[in-house]
Amino acid sequence: MKILELKDVETQLGGTTLLRDISFSLDKSSIAALVGHNGAGKSTMIKTILGELEKANGEIIINEAATLDNNFLTYKKQISYLPEEPILLSELTVMQHFQLYATSYGVDEVTLKEKTKTYTTGFEVADKLNEYPESLSKGMRQKVQTICALLPETPLLLIDEPFMGLDVYAMDYLEDLIKEKARNGTAILLTTHQLGRVKNLADTYIMLQHGEILDQGPIENLKTIRRRTYDE
């Protein structure tokens, strides 16, 4: 079953075309890596799927039904998103952030409690639940934002640079969690520059260059791509 499908998507901003002729799909339980040089259009693609950037042309379909055009709320509720930079609120404690995300996505109290315990222990932030974002390190804020995105069970999870700012132990833990999410049915699209790590994580890759898809296919094929095209 296709969880996400893009057909001939084009995104423009201020008269400039940032993405053109973007077509790909993601199956249930699959992990796709969006790769490419700085400025290739990876974050733009994520923001277009989220509806933060308005597409100029084409179609984006979730769960073979909802689109941004025909049912915005149903569409949005099926996506969980981990941004490149944490966007935490200075007025809320760590636990209040988790409660906010849980409430927004209808995660029940028991599940919230269980997941909070598991994830905060795994990411070594269990003693930070009553802290405010200002008193956390950059990596800790990233961990809190990561946990927020992992709390809901949505069909689609979008992750912009999942390993940014995390220590090696946290990266390994997150890799396991992403794999577990996929096993449970979630389709995951992640952007990354860490090709070595993504080869053990993703099933497929989509390579962007200057806002267009240069190449896509099974992750094994990434090994054969010339270093000139994408330097490891």
Ligand SMILES: Nc1ncnc2c1ncn2[C@@H]1O[C@H](COP(=O)(O)OP(=O)(O)OP(=O)(O)O)[C@@H](O)[C@H]1O
């Ligand atoms: N707000 C904006 N206004 C104008 N141009 C933008 C804006 N945001 C991004 N762009 C342009 O869109 C293109 C794609 O940028 P994007 O951030 O999607 O790249 P990326 O592949 O995510 O890069 P990186 O690996 O550096 O994160 C770049 O040419 C960038 O200059």
